Amino acid sequence: xxxxxxxxEGKCYAGALGxxxxxxxxxxxxxxxEEEGWxxxxxxxxxxxxxxxxxxxxxxxVTINEATALREAMETGSTSNGLFIGGNKYRIxxxxxxxxxxxxxxxxxxx
Numbered sequence: 001x002x003x004x005x006x007x008x009e010g011k012c013y014a015g016a017l018g019x020x021x022x023x024x025x026x027x028x029x030x031x032x033x034e035e036e037g038w039x040x041x042x043x044x045x046x047x048x049x050x051x052x053x054x055x056x057x058x059x060x061x062v063t064i065n066e067a068t069a070l071r072e073a074m075e076t077g078s079t080s081n082g083l084f085i086g087g088n089k090y091r092i093x094x095x096x097x098x099x100x101x102x103x104x105x106x107x108x109x110x111x
Contacts, residue, residue, distance in 0.1 A: 007031055014040035014086075023067040023074070042066065043087035050081045 006015035007029065014037045016028040030036025043066055049059040064084045072079045077095030084090070 016041035018067070018070070023071040025067075040086045043084065046087065048084075048089075 006012040010031075014028065014030045016025045016037060018025040025042050028034060028037035028041045030038075030040055043064075045063055045065050047061055047063050050062050052058050052060045062081050064081065066084050066086075069079045069081065069083055070085075073083050073092060073095075078092060082089045083092055
């Protein structure tokens with residue numbers, strides 16, 4: 001179903017579905033394969049440096065769990081360490097809690 005809504009018009013290169021209870025993904029699809037979809041939308045936990053002070057450019061090493069960050073983003077519209085999807089960091093530029101999708105209200109994050 002996500003292939004139809006997200007990929008059919010060529011506006012996205014990958015899409016994924018997950019559970020709202022734990023935010024873990026259970027299906028992914030890229031424009032050419034399922035593997036491409038998983039590579040673009042999922043990464044195992046990993047360590048990375050995140051900026052903690054813009055003035056001094058101080059960074060801190062943190063462990064990223066993408067499902068935890070996605071939960072935080074979907075519930076509050078922001079994340080403490082950034083929103084990582086598929087191992088890549090994204091900036092949330094729009095957060096809507098009442099986005100209409102085919103007659104059903106959903107939470108929408110735009111990056």
